[in-house]
Amino acid sequence: MNTLRTLFLKEVRAEWQNRQGLLVTGAFGLTAVVAQSFAGRLGSPTPADSAGMLAITLIFSASMAIPRLFLSEDEQRTIDLLRLWAPPSQIYLGKWLYGALVMTLSSLVLGVLFSLFVRMPIVQPGLFAAGLFGLALALTTASSVAGLLSMGASHRWLLAAAVFVPLVLPPAILGMDALGQALGGSGTTGWRSVLGLVGFGAIMIGIAPSLAHSLLRRTPLGQDS
Amino acid sequence: MFKAQGIGHRFGSRWLFRELEIELQPGMVLAILGRNGSGKSTLLRILARLLDPTEGRVVQTPAVGYAALDLALYPSLTGRQHVDLRAALAGTSAASGYLAEFDLARAEDQLVSEYSTGMRVRLKLALALLGKPPVLILDEPTASLDREGVSLIERIIQQQILGGAVLMATNDPDDLRHATHSLNLDEHASNTLS
Numbered sequence: 374m375n376t377l378r379t380l381f382l383k384e385v386r387a388e389w390q391n392r393q394g395l396l397v398t399g400a401f402g403l404t405a406v407v408a409q410s411f412a413g414r415l416g417s418p419t420p421a422d423s424a425g426m427l428a429i430t431l432i433f434s435a436s437m438a439i440p441r442l443f444l445s446e447d448e449q450r451t452i453d454l455l456r457l458w459a460p461p462s463q464i465y466l467g468k469w470l471y472g473a474l475v476m477t478l479s480s481l482v483l484g485v486l487f488s489l490f491v492r493m494p495i496v497q498p499g500l501f502a503a504g505l506f507g508l509a510l511a512l513t514t515a516s517s518v519a520g521l522l523s524m525g526a527s528h529r530w531l532l533a534a535a536v537f538v539p540l541v542l543p544p545a546i547l548g549m550d551a552l553g554q555a556l557g558g559s560g561t562t563g564w565r566s567v568l569g570l571v572g573f574g575a576i577m578i579g580i581a582p583s584l585a586h587s588l589l590r591r592t593p594l595g596q597d598s
Numbered sequence: 599m600f601k602a603q604g605i606g607h608r609f610g611s612r613w614l615f616r617e618l619e620i621e622l623q624p625g626m627v628l629a630i631l632g633r634n635g636s637g638k639s640t641l642l643r644i645l646a647r648l649l650d651p652t653e654g655r656v657v658q659t660p661a662v663g664y665a666a667l668d669l670a671l672y673p674s675l676t677g678r679q680h681v682d683l684r685a686a687l688a689g690t691s692a693a694s695g696y697l698a699e700f701d702l703a704r705a706e707d708q709l710v711s712e713y714s715t716g717m718r719v720r721l722k723l724a725l726a727l728l729g730k731p732p733v734l735i736l737d738e739p740t741a742s743l744d745r746e747g748v749s750l751i752e753r754i755i756q757q758q759i760l761g762g763a764v765l766m767a768t769n770d771p772d773d774l775r776h777a778t779h780s781l782n783l784d785e786h787a788s789n790t791l792s
Contacts, residue, residue, distance in 0.1 A: 459687050
């Protein structure tokens, strides 16, 4: 636990000092919500349209904020320091925790701005909050796995994008379903979609540390290497 | 205390080295020699377990201090934050003024992006030595260091061999003065050393 906390705090310090990821993600989210509010004046978007726009904003925020936690470390070659000092699964989980914090805060801020700017009534606030939270966690996991899998590749950013698209499709569909119904859309599967998001996140977070172990491991002591 | 058996590594179809046998005992300073591109740094990365060899195996004690020119530091963290991170992950703590031993006292709250090359080398040494690892792996340890820095390396090596061992890649004849054993990657396609 101490190792995980230390690695999480390192991510917070390094990212806060740099702020590049936070600023890009924040600027993109704000621009997207403002653009959606203007688009909304041209016609009345349906709950499904609004849910789609909000989910896409979150997906792009995740694609900008999370894979770079892994890929910039790979590019700067600082990942070797961590590999010398900490187990791979803890390295992954430290970054995942930081990513989950950023995405949860982003979805909270974007959700509030969205409700203010787009003027779409939130019919089921509980489902809306749960959908945003579930989508944020599922996107964090999907995008962190995309970043992890792309480390060491010669075209790592391109590969991360290619891996990110299929990984992000299930949470995107589930998230749009939950958010659409929270905004007054038809259907009764909203909470089931939230459960699906949580399940997706849980399965991926169960697999990811093993992936990290394979990709970032140092040779085990006393074994064939 | 440290053993590597039948180590070999290749890039594409070219073998850098094959069948290397290395066994370190306390008090040893093993210098790895060879021209540029002979695989010195690659061998050290394998021995630090940052890279899997193409063949062979490494058996070693868990604690290895590793300082290399190509080991990157976090530009957005300070020297002190690096030491704190290393200490926390090693489950130890660095004494107050630890960086002063490496002549970095005045720079400990400076971002690493503002460090000179020589200061970065000193910080890497400080990080490698935290927790007193029994084996110290150094890649070109005196490159980029001024005279005081070179004296610091000499002191570190002298202290390290009191209870541990040093493995260093070098082309500097001055560094060789400290070596008790050497391994030249140019001269041997397969080497045995113990």
